[in-house]
Structures are given as structure tokens and as C-alpha cells.
Amino acid sequence: MIRSTAFVAALAIATPAVAQDFDGPLKGRQGMFQILAINLGIIGDMAKGETEYDAEQAQMAADNLVAITSINPLPLFPEGSDNEALDGTRALPAIWENVDDLGAKWADLGEAAAGMQEVAGNGREALGPALGPVGNACKNCHDEYRASPE
């Protein structure tokens, strides 16, 4: 057993990672961001006036934002899954120079989502001001850690 673990470890070091190894984490994290965007869209369209304000829907979407951001995202960002090593991702290598900072920026989003959760049911006017910090938290991370689209 010990021998075969060592063998596997050696193999892992010797062969460059193949894309399939990261299929799960890539799908996982991109799906996680899509879930964020979809729920944010429910709230954003109400704030913009594109859909009727609906307290229950707004609250549900805000609760979802809080639920998603309570996940620790780091397992979805294994070392070597950056956009220089792999196709199909826009995650910049800079993430792995400071993984703790990625965690901190995710935590900032969690705080902003909690702020939204508190007020989402209080009427359309409450949404705009709570969206500001959420948008800033998304932006701050994309600014440093996400490449522009191809």
C-alpha cells in the first residue's frame, strides 16, 4: 500500500496534469458562479424595474446567495487549474499566489449577501443600496483573478 501510494505520488509529479483531472472542479466552480448570477438576476431585475417586485422571490434569491457564499470555495480551486495550464477556464494563476486572499474576497461577498438577506423582503427601494456592496464584492475578485473572455 505504502509503495503504491508513493508510486502514485511520483506519477503525479512526473506527468503534467491532463485536463480531465480538473473537469469536476471547473464545472463545479463555474456552476457555483452561475447559481450566484441567476439568483442575483432575480433581485437585479426587480431593482432595475424590469420585473415586478415580489418580496417572497427576492427573499428566496437573497437566501440562496447567502447559502452559496457559505460554501468554502477552495476545494473547487485545486492547484494547477488556472487558465495558463488549462482551456475552458478564466481563473488566473494569480489566485494560487495568494489563495487566502481569494478566500477573503469570497468572505466579503458573504457579508454583502447577508446584508441583502436582511433587507430583500422590505420593498423594491431596499434592493438597490444592498446590491452595491454585492456588486463591489464580485468586481473586486474578478478584477484580480479572472481573465477577460476569449
Place this chain on the structure above:
Amino acid sequence: MRKLLIPLAALIVLIGAAGLWLTRAQPVDAARFEGLEGDAAAGETVFIAAGCASCHHAPEAEGEAELVLAGGQRFPSEFGTFVAPNISPSSEGIGDWTLADFAGALTRGVSPEGTHYYPAFPYTAYTRMADADIADLWAYMRTLPADPTPSAAHEVGFPFNIRRGLGLWNTLYLSEDWVMPADTAELERGRYLVEVLAHCGECHTPRGALGGLDTGDWLGGAANPAGDGRIPSLRPGALDWSANDIAYYLESGFTPAYDSVGGHMVAVVDNFAQLPAGDRAAVAAYLKALPEG
């Protein structure tokens, strides 16, 4: 690239020798700004729209510290790496300049000593800045904190380290003509914001071999000098968002699908979020009026 450099070097040297007059720096006439009193409060809006701090604040500055224009951010390009200088009101910055010196830098790309600046400083956009805006901007920038950090040298090799050659470049690419027509007050404001102050074309328009903007493909999307991804086209054929969506993106950073802005566009959104809603709407109107493809 190598292959291209040698004829280019020869060209620049040849033309430099043959026509020194073509490459001379042309400062602005000091009399043009005499008696023009700037309004610092109005200058703040110009400053935000023009994104001066985005390039000139210190590399890791955030929040209030972004108003300390100490320089030091690096801008890689295929001609070398440019380092933004100190433009705070200290003697290491532009504290000893006059308003006319400042106008010469912004609208002609020349220093008070008469040397050419590199177009990494977007004077090719600022060249059409209104005199009153220049005076307001100047008044505002005098109120910002002074910083003693000396400006760093650019890391640019031969032949691009010969600033004189830029005089020739300017005869090719420094133009006071508008790119797009504008026949309403809103479109005019949008055009002034897009083509001049916010210099959107610097990122969103592709460049030719000499680094000049290809105005034939104005805002048609370009390679990203930061090396990651592409900078998207803003033509209606590619950007099919409504005017409202565009204005909302400039305010919140959210796309119509509620993805959130990233990369170098973040600083632009951070600036536009501070401008009046009418300015964001004007930019949106301008983009909607661009040619389709």
C-alpha cells in the same frame, strides 16, 4: 517581431535625420490659457471621467489613497514596459508646472521641456479636451496630496527609447477629428466621454503595427495588452445590450445576465458609477449609434 524591428528602426532613424522639423514638439500657446480660472469642483468630474487616478495612483493603493498620484503602475506593451510617473503637485510630480504646460502634456503629448510623451499616456484622446475642462482639471489636481516619490524610468529598448521618433508618430496618429458623427446633445456628450475623456478606444479598438489605433475598426474589440483574454467589441452587432443595460453595467458592473465586470474594465466602472446618470446614458446612446459590425 524581430524581423519587423530592424526596418522600423531604420525607418525611424532615417526619417529622424531627413525631417527633424516633422518630429519637433509643438507646445500650446500660453496665451490661450491666460485668465482662465478653473473650478476645482467641476474638475473632479473631469478627473473621474478621464480616469487619471486609475493609471497614476500607486500600484497597491485603494480607496482614499488612490488620490495620491505617486505613479509606479506598470503598463506592458509590445514596445516595452511603461511606468506611470508621479503627477501629484510636488516637485517630483507636476507641482512646478503652469496650466499651459499641463495643457501641452494633455493635448499635444509634449513635456514642458519640449520632449514627446509616449502614447501609453492617452493624450491622443485628451487632445480634444475642452480648454475649460483642462483648467478645471488643473484646479482640482492642485488640491490633491503632494507625494515625494521620484518617477521611475520606462523599460523600453531601441528604437522606441528615442522620444524624437514620436513626433513622426504624432503626425500619423494625433488627430483632432472626431471618429463618429453626433447630431444630438446627448450623442455629443457621449462622444466626448467615449472618444476623449474616458478614452474607451484605447482598450476597445485594435492597433496597427506602429501601435496607432485603427479607427476604421473603431471600438471593434482588440487584443488585451495584459495578455489575458480579449477586450470585447462594443459595436451593436457584438454588444446587443439595450441602452439601459449598458448604462446599468457602467453603474453596477452587472451584465444583463448578471455576470460581473472584471479586469481593467473594473476601474472604468468604478469611475462611471460616480458620474451623473445622464453621462452613463449618453455613453450608452453613443454605443448604440455605432456602426453595426
